[in-house]
Amino acid sequence: MNIDFSDIEYLENPDEITLKADFQQFLLSLDVPTIIDITGKDPKRCRVIVTLLHGNEPSGLIAIHRWLTSNGELPSPETNLRFIICSVEAANATPLLSHRFLEKGLDINRCFGNSQNHGYYKRAKAIENAINEVSPEVVVDLHNTSGSGPAFAVSPLLSTRGLSLTSFFCDAIILSGLELGALMEQDFNCPTITIECGGANDEQAHEVAFEGIHQLASCPSIDNFHQEKSVEIVYKPLRLELKPHKSLSYSNHNEGNNGVTLLSKIEQFNFGGAHKGQMLGWLDEHGLDNLQLINENQENVISDYFTVRDNQLVCATNLRIFMATPSFEIAQNDCLFYIVNLTGSSSI
Ligand SMILES: [Zn+2]
Structure with missing residues (x-):
């Protein structure tokens, strides 16, 4: 497969036909990393949700598709939302949603913040640019674990806004000192967290992703959000x-x-x-x-x-x-x- 690593497709407020009947058909209709922009009530602010950096971790895609289609019309979030669906080629390789990355490919979530500018490193930069161009107030990267387990967040930094953001999805955040070249290690001038929603095949993990997106979309101000759930902080595993x-x-x-x-x-x-x-x-x-x-x-x-x-x-x-x-x-x-x-x- 010849991949154009700089190519990104943009969809703005997509209609029902574009979103297809279910997430599988929608995924199959995509060819390259795809950005979905949804206009919010306050279009001067934007929040970014990334998913499918790993092609076998479907909870984010399932939840995004469900959130976009469940009311018969596009929801109206408090701020603009930018969804970034990344490793489309890997996710679409047969069997669907079973390849973390393509054979002979690289794990793109080890390619961020790298000085190389070819192949997957180039794609990582294109995704970084797509995040920076909307000056987001938060970035959430949705993943699944390969084994079953409860959902948790991971971040290199701790902030009040990051904790509130975590509480939309789960009740524990791991402070990671690891530098692996992951998206969350990049500085987007705002809290950037990874959510491990739970096992890739667990219905509960898809629910965690959906609930989190729903709460994030309907929260007018994360800074003024009264956090109801306490979040456990786990230091440097x-x-x-x-x-x-x-x-x-x-x-x-x-x-x-x-x-x-x-x-x-x-x-x-x-x-x-x-x-x-x-x-x-x-x-x-x-x-x-x-x-x-x-x-x-x-x-x-x-x-x-x-x-x-x-x-x-x-x-x-x-x-x-x-x-x-x-x-x-x-x-x-x-x-x-x-x-x-x-x-x-x-x-x-
Ligand atoms: Zn992952």
Whole structure:
């Protein structure tokens, strides 16, 4: 497939025919990253909602389509809204909505803020420009996790407006110190948050996205918004990674595999975390040396958080676990999951 990485399609206040009967047909009618501009009651202000940076994370698209079509006519938001539907080609590759990015492509959410200006880096810049040109008051980037779990927000910065914005979608925000080249790390002169709505196949995740868009669209002033839900702040989680060339498998029992074996149901720990002494899987004779947990000072602090009991991988402290996934590919190429020491989080 030849991709024009600078191409972006614009739709302004699209009609019923353009929006099609359902989100799948609408998605199939798109060819390239597409911007949908909706005029609000106060057209001098704009809020941006991004989705489908990852082609297999449909909650944002489903919710946007539902919000645009559920009343038989376009809703009238308090401010202008700009929706940006990004990785259309990956999302449209068969089977629909199952490819994070195209084969031989790059993960565009690792390409932002980069000095390179070709391919996916160029597209990332085009998306950044499309956000900057409307001087937004907030930017929300909607994602799904590959495993099931409750919704949470992620942001590199904390602000009152960012917390109110989070409360439209969920009740926890992770402050991330990671620099991965993600959209939310870019400076748009306004709060920029990622929402992990929950599992890609979970109806609840689509609902989280819809409710959040609905509340954001109908809020006249985020700064004056009286936040009803408290939002828990979780500080700087660490990524539990497999060391290079170590192997990974999943099982319900110890099979004596090389490298690391995680419990098949590892994603259940996304709900409620894991206590000190909890067994998460098994390790070969190299023990914790199969894994790394790099802190801000670039030190491997794996043994502060995990220990080995016989050949079991065991939590050495009470942990909160995020984004544990049964997807072998993501666990091996990205990380097994994110953790935070439970003493490091607070609630406001
Ligand atoms: Zn994603």
